[in-house]
Amino acid sequence: MIKVKKFMALLFSLVLVLSLTACGGKNAETETGNAGTDTPAATEGTDDGTATDNAGTDTAGGNVLNVQFDVEVASLDPQIATDGTSFEVLADTTEGLYTIDASGLPALAMAEGVQKSDDGLTYTFTLRDAKWSNGTPVTAADFVFAWRRLVDPKVASEYSFIAEIANIKNAADIIAGKKEPSELGVTAKDDKTLEVQLDVPVPFFESLMAFPSFMPVNEAFFTQQGDNYGTSPDTILSNGAFKLTSYEPAATTISLAKNPDYWDTGKVGLDGINYQVIKDSQTAMLSYQNGDLDVVTLSGEQVEQFQSDPEFHNIMAGYLWYISPNQKVKGLENLNLRMALALAYDKSAIVNNILKDGSIVADFAVPTLLATGPDGKDFRETTGTYLSTDKAKALDYWKKAQAELGIDKLTYTMIVEDTESAQNVAQFIQSEIQTTLPGITIKIETMPKKNRVERMQSGDFELGLTRWGPDYADPMTYLDMWETGNSNNYGFWSNSDYDAIIESAKKGELALDPAKRWDALKNAEKIAMDNAVIFPVYQKGDAVMIKSGVEGIEFHSVGINRIYKDATKK
Missing domain, CATH: 3.10.105.10 (Dipeptide-binding Protein; Domain 3)
Structure with a gap:
C-alpha cells in the first residue's frame, strides 16, 4: 500500500502540549532521458577523502524505480539547497540525526539514542556506527561542521534562519555577524557523541532534525572538493540509503544506486532510482505508458482521463x-x-x-x-x-x-x-x-x-x-x-x-x-x-500515477515530500 502521511496528529500533539505539527519549501523541472540504461560508475574514495573510481554500478533492471521530476535539481549541498526537488534527492543519499517515519513522526536515523535535559535546553545524541560512501566513519564532527556552515554569514545560506527556528544557542547572533560560527551551541564530545544546546526549549526540535539543512557534511572531503562540491557523483559522499551514480547541475536525468555501506541497507528494497526531468505532462505520461516511468505527476487536463485508473492516486x-x-x-x-x-x-x-x-x-x-x-x-x-x-x-x-x-x-x-x-x-x-x-x-x-x-x-x-x-x-x-x-x-x-x-x-x-x-x-x-x-x-x-507493483513510497506534506527507503517494485 502507498503510505500517505497523516499530519493531523503530528508533533504539536506530541510535544507542544505540547502540541505542534508543522520548508520549505518547494518543488522543481526538461527533456526526457531513457530510463533503464546503464548508469556511469559510482565513486568511492580513500579515508583522506580522495575519490576513486568504483566498479560500475548497474542501476538498470526491474528493481530500479523510474520517477519523474518536473523541475531540475538546484543544489545537492544540504546547507545551500532550498527546494523540494533537491531535498528529495538529498534525503535519498544523505541521512541526518532523524528521519520522518511513515506516519509523519520523527524517528532516529544517524542518531541511535538521545538524552534530553529536564529543562529542554540540552540534547545529547549518540551516533550509530555508520560510514560515508568513501569508507570514512560518520562522526559528530560532521554535524558540527555542517551546522556551522549553515549559520556562517560567509556561506550566506538561504536556510540559515532554520537554525534560529531550532533556537540553537547563539545561532541568531552568528547569522547577524555578532559572534563566530565556532560559538554555535553544537559540540562533538567525541566521535560518537553530539551535544546541542538551545536558547529556549523547542517542542518540535526533533522534527527539525530530519530537515536537510541539518544533514552532516564530511569536512575533509568538502575541503578537497572546494567549489566543485556537490556537482557530480565524484564530488558527493553518501551516508544514506542510495548514492549518486549520474548527476550534474541542471541535469535532465539523475541516477542513484543502493548504497551497500548504508547502516540499514538490508531494509532498502530498491536497487536504485532513476529520476527524469520532464516538464511537459503529455511527454511524461507517454513515458509512463511506455513503461519508462513508474511514478509520474499528472496535469489538470489529464486528471479526468486517468482518475478512474487503479494506478491513479490523489495526495494532498x-x-x-x-x-x-x-x-x-x-x-x-x-x-x-x-x-x-x-x-x-x-x-x-x-x-x-x-x-x-x-x-x-x-x-x-x-x-x-x-x-x-x-x-x-x-x-x-x-x-x-x-x-x-x-x-x-x-x-x-x-x-x-x-x-x-x-x-x-x-x-x-x-x-x-x-x-x-x-x-x-x-x-x-x-x-x-x-x-x-x-x-x-x-x-x-x-x-x-x-x-x-x-x-x-x-x-x-x-x-x-x-x-x-x-x-x-x-x-x-x-x-x-x-x-x-x-x-x-x-x-x-x-x-x-x-x-x-x-x-x-x-x-x-x-x-x-x-x-x-x-x-x-x-x-x-x-x-x-x-x-x-x-x-x-x-x-x-498532487495527482500521481504509480505503477502497480510499486509499494512503500511515503508521501509527506512537511519537509521531504517523498521518501523511498521502504519502497519496493515487483
Whole structure:
C-alpha cells in the first residue's frame, strides 16, 4: 500500500502540549532521458577523502524505480539547497540525526539514542556506527561542521534562519555577524557523541532534525572538493540509503544506486532510482505508458482521463502557491492596489478547471492539515479566511488606488517558472486581473524555477508566482517568512507589530505558553493577510500515477515530500 502521511496528529500533539505539527519549501523541472540504461560508475574514495573510481554500478533492471521530476535539481549541498526537488534527492543519499517515519513522526536515523535535559535546553545524541560512501566513519564532527556552515554569514545560506527556528544557542547572533560560527551551541564530545544546546526549549526540535539543512557534511572531503562540491557523483559522499551514480547541475536525468555501506541497507528494497526531468505532462505520461516511468505527476487536463485508473492516486500536499508583490516597486506599496490584485481572480476556477488535481482554494497564509494546536484542532479550524475572490470589491479597491496614486493605468510583469501548470495558472490570473481591473496590464515572463527563485531573492521582479512548502509542522514555517529582513520576505514588507509577535513566539514569552502562542500566531496571520503581503492562490494537491507493483513510497506534506527507503517494485 502507498503510505500517505497523516499530519493531523503530528508533533504539536506530541510535544507542544505540547502540541505542534508543522520548508520549505518547494518543488522543481526538461527533456526526457531513457530510463533503464546503464548508469556511469559510482565513486568511492580513500579515508583522506580522495575519490576513486568504483566498479560500475548497474542501476538498470526491474528493481530500479523510474520517477519523474518536473523541475531540475538546484543544489545537492544540504546547507545551500532550498527546494523540494533537491531535498528529495538529498534525503535519498544523505541521512541526518532523524528521519520522518511513515506516519509523519520523527524517528532516529544517524542518531541511535538521545538524552534530553529536564529543562529542554540540552540534547545529547549518540551516533550509530555508520560510514560515508568513501569508507570514512560518520562522526559528530560532521554535524558540527555542517551546522556551522549553515549559520556562517560567509556561506550566506538561504536556510540559515532554520537554525534560529531550532533556537540553537547563539545561532541568531552568528547569522547577524555578532559572534563566530565556532560559538554555535553544537559540540562533538567525541566521535560518537553530539551535544546541542538551545536558547529556549523547542517542542518540535526533533522534527527539525530530519530537515536537510541539518544533514552532516564530511569536512575533509568538502575541503578537497572546494567549489566543485556537490556537482557530480565524484564530488558527493553518501551516508544514506542510495548514492549518486549520474548527476550534474541542471541535469535532465539523475541516477542513484543502493548504497551497500548504508547502516540499514538490508531494509532498502530498491536497487536504485532513476529520476527524469520532464516538464511537459503529455511527454511524461507517454513515458509512463511506455513503461519508462513508474511514478509520474499528472496535469489538470489529464486528471479526468486517468482518475478512474487503479494506478491513479490523489495526495494532498503542503505547498502554498501565491503571488508575491514586490513592495519596492512603484504602486505595489499601495495597500488598496494590493487588495485589488489579491481579490481579482477566481481561485475556484483555478483548482476546479485548470489544476483538477485535488488542490484547494487558498484563502489563507497557513495551509490546512499542517499543524494541530494545544486544543487538538487543526490551525485552520479555529481561525478565519482572508482575501477570498471578490471581483466587485477588487474593482472598488482599484478605483481607490487610482485616486491615491494619481494614475489610470499600470503595467506589471509577473515572473513564473516554466512548468506547464505554473504557466497555465499564470495565464488565467493574467486574464482575470486584466478583465476585472481595467487599466492594469499583466505581462508574463517564464524561466526555469532556479532563475525565478534567484530573481525573487535578489528583488529583481515586480510580481512573482511562487510557492512554499512547510519545513516543519508548525505555522511558523510560513509566518516567519514575512518578518522584517527574512530572506524569504520577497516583497520587503515590514510591520513592527507582526515582528514582535513572531520574535516572542520563537524565543520570548509566547514561546513558553503554547496556548497564548497559538492565538498570537492566528493574529499574526490576520495582520499579514489584512496587509495583502501575499496573494494566496491555492494549496497544492498532487495527482500521481504509480505503477502497480510499486509499494512503500511515503508521501509527506512537511519537509521531504517523498521518501523511498521502504519502497519496493515487483
